[in-house]
Amino acid sequence: MTAAAAQFARDLVLQAAAPYRQAGRYAWHFARGKLGGDPAFAALLAEGLLTGRQRIVDIGCGQGLLTAWLLAAQDASRRGRWPAQWPAAPAPAHIHGIELMQHDVDRADRALAPAVRDGRASFTAGDMCAADFGRADAVVILDVLHYVPIAAQDAVLARVRDALQPGGVLLLRIGDAGAGLPFRISNWVDFVVTTLRGHRLTKLFCRPLAQWQATLAALGFTVQAQPMSDGTPFANVMLVAHLPHAAAGKI
């Protein structure tokens, strides 16, 4: 990433986090830390992973940071501020966040109230194992599936596949259980932080990268894996999983 693009991304963190001031000091500080410290957010834009997607569903959305990020990106691009070498900014018609914890949904609703009022965003409290995903052309699941057992993960992935339009994309970030020490560090940090945030966990349900890829391929996705833990001690991988476009003559 060029120095100018890196500076743009830092400015965008401040813009995307600003609405969380209305949701309290914790929400605001958390937004700045997560958006600035997690390489996935800048990479999504720099690599155009959501460019052109109209209906995005964010499963396990937390306090709605992905929505805040995409809205800030769209706004910056409209004002003519966009790195020349990046693909076009995402301009989704609607982003729907689904989140287990009601207090996170409340923060998202409070921070992003204008977009919720305008129908550009919505947040629902619910368990991904039961929630309706609606129809989407992109589904994003960042660091969420491993909280439920493998069979439940597979059921979620099958319902994601069914919710996606032909040509749809799933962005699934996972921890690679085959990655040794960096994986054990991320797993430990995740367990402690998630317990502190009020979840009652007994264990996390992880698998090696090759198993994730095989699971998605069996569901009909074409999968590319991109390391996604730059600047962190973790073993995170972004799986970019595409469904085929509808064959000519088929609906």
Ligand SMILES: C[S@@+](CC[C@H](N)C(=O)[O-])C[C@H]1O[C@@H](n2cnc3c(N)ncnc32)[C@H](O)[C@@H]1O
């Ligand atoms: C590590 S956080 C990631 C948040 C967000 N995806 C991000 O990257 O900023 C995991 C989120 O998944 C949520 N979550 C865990 N189990 C869930 C479930 N069964 N259904 C919906 N959300 C869940 C947690 O409450 C938490 O907000």
